[in-house]
Amino acid sequence: MNARNIVLDQYSAKIYKNRKEHIMEVTEETKTQPIAANTRTVPGIITNRGCCYAGCKGVVLGPLKDVLVLTHGPIGCGFYSWGTRRNKAKAEDGRNFIEYCFSTDLQEPDIVFGGEKKLRQAIDEAMKIFNPKCIMICSTCPVGLIGDDIHAVAAEAEKEYGISCMAFSCEGYKGVSQSGGHHIANNTVMRRIIGTGDVQPTKKFRINILGEYNIGGDGWEQERILKRIGYEVVAVFTGDGSYDALSKSHTAQLNLVQCHRSINYIAEMMKTKYGIDWIKVNFVGLEAIIRSLRDMAMYFGDPELSARTEEVIADEMAGIAEAKDYYFSKLKGKTAALFVGGSRAHHYQKLLADFGVKTVLAGYEFAHRDDYEGREVIPTIKEDADSKNIEHIEVEKDPDKYQAFLTAEQYELLKSKIQLEDYYGMIPEMENGSIVVDDLNQFETDEFIKLLKPDIFFSGVKDKYQIQKAGVVSKQLHSYDYSGPYAGFTGAINFARDVTMGIYTPAWGLVTAPWKNKSVLKAKLAGGEQ
Numbered sequence: 042m043n044a045r046n047i048v049l050d051q052y053s054a055k056i057y058k059n060r061k062e063h064i065m066e067v068t069e070e071t072k073t074q075p076i077a078a079n080t081r082t083v084p085g086i087i088t089n090r091g092c093c094y095a096g097c098k099g100v101v102l103g104p105l106k107d108v109l110v111l112t113h114g115p116i117g118c119g120f121y122s123w124g125t126r127r128n129k130a131k132a133e134d135g136r137n138f139i140e141y142c143f144s145t146d147l148q149e150p151d152i153v154f155g156g157e158k159k160l161r162q163a164i165d166e167a168m169k170i171f172n173p174k175c176i177m178i179c180s181t182c183p184v185g186l187i188g189d190d191i192h193a194v195a196a197e198a199e200k201e202y203g204i205s206c207m208a209f210s211c212e213g214y215k216g217v218s219q220s221g222g223h224h225i226a227n228n229t230v231m232r233r234i235i236g237t238g239d240v241q242p243t244k245k246f247r248i249n250i251l252g253e254y255n256i257g258g259d260g261w262e263q264e265r266i267l268k269r270i271g272y273e274v275v276a277v278f279t280g281d282g283s284y285d286a287l288s289k290s291h292t293a294q295l296n297l298v299q300c301h302r303s304i305n306y307i308a309e310m311m312k313t314k315y316g317i318d319w320i321k322v323n324f325v326g327l328e329a330i331i332r333s334l335r336d337m338a339m340y341f342g343d344p345e346l347s348a349r350t351e352e353v354i355a356d357e358m359a360g361i362a363e364a365k366d367y368y369f370s371k372l373k374g375k376t377a378a379l380f381v382g383g384s385r386a387h388h389y390q391k392l393l394a395d396f397g398v399k400t401v402l403a404g405y406e407f408a409h410r411d412d413y414e415g416r417e418v419i420p421t422i423k424e425d426a427d428s429k430n431i432e433h434i435e436v437e438k439d440p441d442k443y444q445a446f447l448t449a450e451q452y453e454l455l456k457s458k459i460q461l462e463d464y465y466g467m468i469p470e471m472e473n474g475s476i477v478v479d480d481l482n483q484f485e486t487d488e489f490i491k492l493l494k495p496d497i498f499f500s501g502v503k504d505k506y507q508i509q510k511a512g513v514v515s516k517q518l519h520s521y522d523y524s525g526p527y528a529g530f531t532g533a534i535n536f537a538r539d540v541t542m543g544i545y546t547p548a549w550g551l552v553t554a555p556w557k558n559k560s561v562l563k564a565k566l567a568g569g570e571q
């Protein structure tokens with residue numbers, strides 16, 4: 042029996058029926074079959090997922106350094122999303138709000154009598170102390186339940202203080218994971234910020250990087266490479282990002298999409314409204330970076346730019362050649378499991394492959410089917426009540442600001458050569474025999490470790506210690522365990538160094554998994570239905 046069936050067979054009939062759609066062994070046949078994704082976690086199962094608020098405030102809006110992001114809710118949500126994601130930012134004009142945790146700190150009486158008064162007070166206090174030009178209010182679960190009208194309070198604040206104030210109804214329970222929160226944030230950033238500023242272009246080739254949050258400095262490393270080649274980076278969404286930069290982003294000629302899951306909405310809307318094409322890039326993994334840089338050069342079709350691209354690639358590769366060979370010799374033949382949010386489980390497979398590491402299991406917390414299978418499945422994805430709960434906005438062509446860089450013929454020609462407005466998904470690129478798991482849970486983590494025995498398990502803080510107790514080194518692919526950057530050429534070496542240190546640490550061989558020396562309680566999972 043294969044590992045997938047061994048794990049599934051331990052479930053009761055009801056859970057089996059649900060989970061079998063989310064777990065796949067990759068074969069020639071299953072590669073083209075659908076996987077269930079973006080649906081509710083079975084109640085009672087210990088999932089690694091986060092919430093809608095985490096996706097909106099924590100992921101997309103939180104990194105904006107000149108915006109005061111105010112969490113309207115009890116203090117826990119604001120506190121837990123304060124700095125834990127390691128999205129770095131440098132102060133401009135002495136301003137860097139991401140160092141702070143702003144919250145209305147709702148208490149029980151506010152839940153009973155309403156929290157709008159406290160929200161107004163918090164905004165007034167924020168204006169007096171920090172005088173920001175933009176405040177974003179993000180609501181957490183109880184706010185939605187008691188019905189505070191955060192949008193009305195935001196509109197009042199705009200009038201009273203002459204600032205821009207936006208409200209995000211991103212209560213944690215909206216949607217089945219962080220993903221709904223990305224969408225909510227994307228909608229308002231598109232409606233209210235993009236296209237409102239203006240800029241004098243300084244360089245011939247102007248790009249935005251979408252879905253790059255500068256975790257551990259990844260975005261800075263990408264910008265360094267792109268600037269070396271001669272690109273002007275107009276805006277990064279949203280790592281080390283700013284309201285100002287985003288407002289001018291419609292003046293770029295091309296959008297690079299690093300994390301497809303969290304931001305494909307903006308990429309599509311900017312195409313419709315401003316005519317800006319997007320390409321899927323990956324700055325994690327050496328071959329992947331080189332492919333992305335060449336795709337970009339091909340998009341602009343400028344011989345000088347292409348030559349400069351090759352020069353920079355050659356120089357960066359020469360700089361890391363010795364270290365690359367060394368770490369390849371240490372890591373070749375090792376195996377890895379990856380379970381992360383909605384894009385890294387794919388990106389990091391490429392980087393691991395650069396060092397000869399084979400992926401035996403990969404999965405996402407909250408990806409949609411297109412992230413697994415490729416964008417061509419989008420028309421076949423069925424909307425359920427949870428996804429309909431998240432607003433889908435339509436935008437129109439802007440008569441003044443619409444500017445397509447390519448002609449229709451050039452576009453068609455390029456589409457057959459590069460991932461132009463396309464994303465192939467993770468599964469088609471995985472090896473036969475590997476396992477894909479959507480919304481992996483605690484039980485399945487233990488079971489797959491026993492069966493697949495990966496040398497390293499990449500995941501997050503919630504399951505890190507569970508994995509290590511099983512005697513397998515766990516590396517956090519969200520926060521990088523306080524290391525990084527891992528993107529770019531030198532980032533690849535940082536990564537290989539950390540992975541080598543982890544795998545070669547003798548401690549893991551000394552750990553005895555609890556199930557090896559203690560009797561394990563036998564029980565049926567969930568309900569007892571057979």
Ligand code: CFM
Pocket residue numbers: 096100126219252254256300301302303381382383384385386518519520
């Ligand atoms: Fe995109 Fe991200 Fe990810 Fe994500 Fe996240 Fe993240 Fe992630 Mo944690 S935006 S989907 S919601 S690449 S915070 S920077 S690491 S789960 S794989």
Ligand code: HCA
Pocket residue numbers: 091092095096099125126127219382500501502503517519520
């Ligand atoms: C989030 C943020 C998170 C959590 C990481 C983890 C991050 O989804 O709320 O579970 O270890 O990257 O910080 O994904």
